[in-house]
Amino acid sequence: MATMRDVAERAGVSIATVSFVVNNTKPVTDSTRKRIEEAMAELGFRRNSVARALASRQTRILALVYPALEHHLSTSGIEFITSAAREARSNDYHLVVWPVSNDAAELADLVGQGLVDGVLLMEVQLADPRVGVLQSLDSPFVLIGRTAEPSGLDYVDIDFDESIRRCVDHLWDVGHRNIALISGDQRVPSFERYGPYVRMEDAFRRIAAERHFEPVVLNTRSGAKYGREIALELSRTHPQASGVVIFGEPTVTGLLAGLRAAGRRVPDDVSVVAALAAADIAYTTDPPLTTLTSPGVELGQLAVRALLRRLSGGEPLPPELRCGEFLPGESTAAPPHVAPSA
Amino acid sequence: MATMRDVAERAGVSIATVSFVVNNTKPVTDSTRKRIEEAMAELGFRRNSVARALASRQTRILALVYPALEHHLSTSGIEFITSAAREARSNDYHLVVWPVSNDAAELADLVGQGLVDGVLLMEVQLADPRVGVLQSLDSPFVLIGRTAEPSGLDYVDIDFDESIRRCVDHLWDVGHRNIALISGDQRVPSFERYGPYVRMEDAFRRIAAERHFEPVVLNTRSGAKYGREIALELSRTHPQASGVVIFGEPTVTGLLAGLRAAGRRVPDDVSVVAALAAADIAYTTDPPLTTLTSPGVELGQLAVRALLRRLSGGEPLPPELRCGEFLPGESTAAPPHVAPSA
DNA sequence: CTGAAAGCGCTTACAG
DNA sequence: CTGAAAGCGCTTACAG
Structure with missing residues (x-):
């Protein structure tokens, strides 16, 4: 795998300049940008995300935590995960799945590894020990669901x-x-x-x-x-x-x-x-x-957006409550012995 | 977050020695091990997984690739994912979910980032363009399913x-x-x-x-x-x-x-x-x-094991075909107008 | 058994 | 606009 150093050499510039064009983070003359882009193409350069993570202090990885043992994932849970992973990807983030128990210690251990920038917490209980863990570790997080007193927390939930x-x-x-x-x-x-x-x-x-x-x-x-x-x-x-x-x-x-x-x-x-x-x-x-x-798909997207907003340091997104769609079927009708009300 | 340097200082040793006890990779005297362990406990040290990944050239992250747009995830698909994530975790690996289309270019792009050590490929087609991509990128991978000619490839599949x-x-x-x-x-x-x-x-x-x-x-x-x-x-x-x-x-x-x-x-x-x-x-x-x-749960576990074996450089695990359990229900009986055969 | 040091591949002030 | 250099927090030969 070609590194930035290789690209820099080939283009006759410093690796800093390469970094500037890769990340589009500082102005670079058209001519040197062009040389660098050519060098990258020729070498098939791909920026190493681990090195970037270490240097920039952000991994661009989000964790999705759900108590797999305790809660079976429903269809809408699946929709949620897929939707969240997709929204993450479209923002150049990754989603790791942590099927950990509802136990605070294991979560603390995982977050402590520094692998993820933030956490999505599924299956939230009204008094959820995991919230305190995340707060004390100073890890940004968004609840899917909410505690009894969610004010000040980021969350998305069903209405x-x-x-x-x-x-x-x-x-x-x-x-x-x-x-x-x-x-x-x-x-x-x-x-x-x-x-x-x-x-x-x-x-x-x-x-x-x-x-x-x-x-x-x-x-x-x-x-x-x-x-x-x-x-x-x-x-x-x-x-x-x-x-x-x-x-x-x-x-x-x-x-x-x-x-x-x-x-x-x-x-x-x-x-x-x-x-x-x-x-x-x-x-x-x-x-x-x-x-x-x-509303699994919608919530997955909203949750990731709220978390990314928090990571960007911008104004937190307000909590969102969402309802699904009402689809009339044939399992409901007027009750027996009662005429439907006009 | 305390770093190895902090721990080393507090224990009065070099960071190399700290690394040796954290990873249990070289013999260390009981007394200095004890000092280091105390220092770690006091500082609440957690090894930074990103730095480790960069230095050791392995991220201990596995990717699970599935074409989410095209294939809806079934319940057994979810069982598979959860099982794979859990097996990964119990080996100190993480699982990222890549809901990418069945398109080779996007996969190449993701693998090229160097974020993952290996790939699990779901929903394999008989002629799957993604297999060639993974081979040319020299990325270890395991198929969930198999191509028409899977010999030489690692796979687990339903029988x-x-x-x-x-x-x-x-x-x-x-x-x-x-x-x-x-x-x-x-x-x-x-x-x-x-x-x-x-x-x-x-x-x-x-x-x-x-x-x-x-x-x-x-x-x-x-x-x-x-x-x-x-x-x-x-x-x-x-x-x-x-x-x-x-x-x-x-x-x-x-x-x-x-x-x-x-x-x-x-x-x-x-x-x-x-x-x-x-x-x-x-x-x-x-x-x-x-x-x-x-057999989703079983396959998830087997797939991760096969991939980890491959990563360890050991003898590849043989392909595994698995059948589910037969559970008699009440939706089957003798056909009409025909006496059941004795 | 332990340490000094190079290096993983980037980012990011800082200078010019 | 571009570069030299420090540094992210570890691992890992290499010496002793």
Whole structure:
């Protein structure tokens, strides 16, 4: 591999001047720039990114941290990663994946290596020990999600309030008055005070209060298997619930299978809205699910932008909350024995 | 951040000696080792990985290359990535994600930066231009998948032959004689001569010849939507097909929805086997799918090991072909109008 | 067993 | 506009 020294020699200039044209960081006469560019082309020069990182004190590498053991990555999680990696690349950054546990020590160890300029933190808990670690190490970071008190922190997150509102509104509008939310199970260790669960439930209760209906909230672990089980529980404990908003891609497909197994027809007996799922999910189910999609792609991009802004030393970007798209399907209809409201 | 120089000063030794204990690369007396370790602890020393990379000429970073635009990452793709990242970490390596197109120039550009010690190449085509690039750049690499002529190359791949055989055997054993394979669509540009499609179809035809049945092969783009469509096409063009082996996670769920929409019962009218899907998929469908799982986790680990072996300069690891697990579900049964063979 | 020193390939004040 | 030189924080022959 040709180095800057090789290029400089061939072009008859100093390596500093080569650096100036490679990085376009100082004015250089057209003629010497041309000589240097020719030399680079002839030698097939490629700037060594490690040497640059050491000298410039920035690696142009970002880390994506997610607790892989504890949280299965959903389709939207995948979209998020791919989107973040792509946004990073288009800014000449790299993205490393750190599937570390939700444990602060390992994260501190990794950040301490000095390999990355900043960190994207996925699956944030309301009280997340990793935030303190990052702050004390003085490492720039952006949360995907947010803590209980995120003021002053950079974050992008799903707008749970608006998301749940749209799902409930849809059910309400077609006539449902007995609406249940199926959220996640906070008793699972790494999901204690898990932001999405808490925020969805809060939003749901708030909306129920506004609308004067009795909120039914069930909690289940994530996974198709558990979705199947919760379908049975719902039918047993809340047979009157005619509309269901459910979070989690694998869980909702399990729910449909479970409802069918329990002899309950969708949407004739029960209407189901899949909240924050992939758009594709409607095609995978019968009937096609009414879906509020997850804004994974958008959040991935926004998160990287916020982090890059922070790295540039510029004015931090304001937090962003995003909602997915509402895609009507065939899993929702008027409740049984009730005429839809005009 | 404390540097080796700081540690050396505090311990009253040279930085070389500090390096020897940090890397455990030369014998050091117990007493001076102890002094150095104390100094490191007191200063909270963490070795700077960028400086090490420059000096030692290895970054200990691996790249995972996948054409994100062209190929949607499936659940097993994610399992693969997470598994690879974890195996890398447990060997003190990092994994960067390069969602680059299937285009050789961009890959050459990235590798030329010298950021990574080696490359994992996903979604390999039978004639893959990226292989030549990597060879000419002299960059160690491992294929996930393989080209038409992979001899001499390091690779890990799914054992398509055995996978398809297991799926067909299962259908055959319960009495099916009209068996169809639903594979991918090679007319889609980035899937031309895509290894998995070609190999599955070849295997299927070979098995059909052995068993003396007429192989039906349909091709469809990947995605739930297309799965739905292919269900209709299958019913129209091959109504006699009583058993179906289908590849692709989103596609199979679409197929089930489409079959139901077409009024065909699973497994009473048609038996369906999901080949190389996530184990979880059975829970998401009604009936639960009979599934041959994808060995994503195992392959991720094997691929990284093969690459690390190559980097170590040791004897290359032999290629590995892996099959998933066969998980009987409820989507397969004896064909209609035919008693199962004793 | 330990140290002095060169060097990895760049960037970046500083001078001119 | 261009160059000489220090320095980023390590590793690694080479000596002793």
